[in-house]
Amino acid sequence: DGGITQSPKYLFRKEGQNVTLSCEQNLNHDAMYWYRQDPGQGLRLIYYSQIVNDFQKGDIAEGYSVSREKKESFPLTVTSAQKNPTAFYLCASTGRRNEQFFGPGTRLTVL
Amino acid sequence: AQSVTQPDIHITVSEGASLELRCNYSYGATPYLFWYVQSPGQGLQLLLKYFSGDTLVQGIKGFEAEFKRSQSSFNLRKPSVHWSDAAEYFCAVGYWSSGGYQKVTFGTGTKLQVIP
Numbered sequence A: 001d002g003g004i005t006q007s008p009k010y011l012f013r014k015e016g017q018n019v020t021l022s023c024e025q026n027l028n029h030d031a032m033y034w035y036r037q038d039p040g041q042g043l044r045l046i047y048y049s050q051i052v053n054d055f056q057k058g059d060i061a062e063g064y065s066v067s068r069e070k071k072e073s074f075p076l077t078v079t080s081a082q083k084n085p086t087a088f089y090l091c092a093s094t095g096r097r098n099e100q101f102f103g104p105g106t107r108l109t110v111l
Numbered sequence B: 001a002q003s004v005t006q007p008d009i010h011i012t013v014s015e016g017a018s019l020e021l022r023c024n025y026s027y028g029a030t031p032y033l034f035w036y037v038q039s040p041g042q043g044l045q046l047l048l049k050y051f052s053g054d055t056l057v058q059g060i061k062g063f064e065a066e067f068k069r070s071q072s073s074f075n076l077r078k079p080s081v082h083w084s085d086a087a088e089y090f091c092a093v094g095y096w097s098s099g100g101y102q103k104v105t106f107g108t109g110t111k112l113q114v115i116p
Helices: none
Strands: A004-007 A010-013 A019-025 A031-037 A043-049 A064-066 A076-078 A087-094 A100-102 A106-110 B003-005 B010-014 B019-021 B024-026 B032-038 B044-050 B056-058 B064-068 B073-078 B087-096 B102-106 B110-115
Touching: A004 A087, A010 A019, A019 A031, A019 A087, A019 A106, A043 A064, A043 B102, A100 B044, B003 B087, B003 B102, B010 B019, B019 B110, B024 B073, B032 B064, B032 B073, B044 B056, B044 B064, B044 B073, B073 B087
Parallel strands: A010 A106, B010 B110
Antiparallel strands: A004 A019, A019 A076, A031 A043, A031 A087, A064 A076, A087 A100, A087 A106, B003 B024, B019 B073, B032 B044, B032 B087, B056 B064, B064 B073, B087 B102, B087 B110
């Protein structure tokens, strides 16, 4: 079945530690996205990538980094510079008419 | 700039009652419009989409939505709500940015509670 996978489902980070969230898709989509979700704030765009080796900052990119070395993969690194990283992180890819397909999410908690 | 407004943060309906969730958008051109549903701790699932043509679109789980250009609205409806419909619902508008990127703007969501 085609879809998007995210791992891990739960992640715990210590202060000052970098962590990487995985996102893989087998939908053959070019565009991929990372969103952060906090209660009552909807989805906020962190980074997006239209093609391999290209990515753009979204609305809240500070403290995050990404790479896009393969079409299928778009990992997100939450760096120690992100002061309030506890949130639910969603990865998505986009079809031809901008309909987005989401992974199951990763919940990150800072200890 | 494009935006999506969902004026109702929280809605409670009785099981079997009808449902309408409101969505208003702001976008200069003909929009791509979507409704998504999210259960707690899960990703978002696409319920339905509007690209062009018939303004009444049918989706999964018995949901439908009507695009009204004059009102810039895309309200979601269901004639009879089931307890399993309790979730958070997001309206969204898809567009192409000035740099040629595909982007989507989401509303802040409406939480639906279903009471027996």
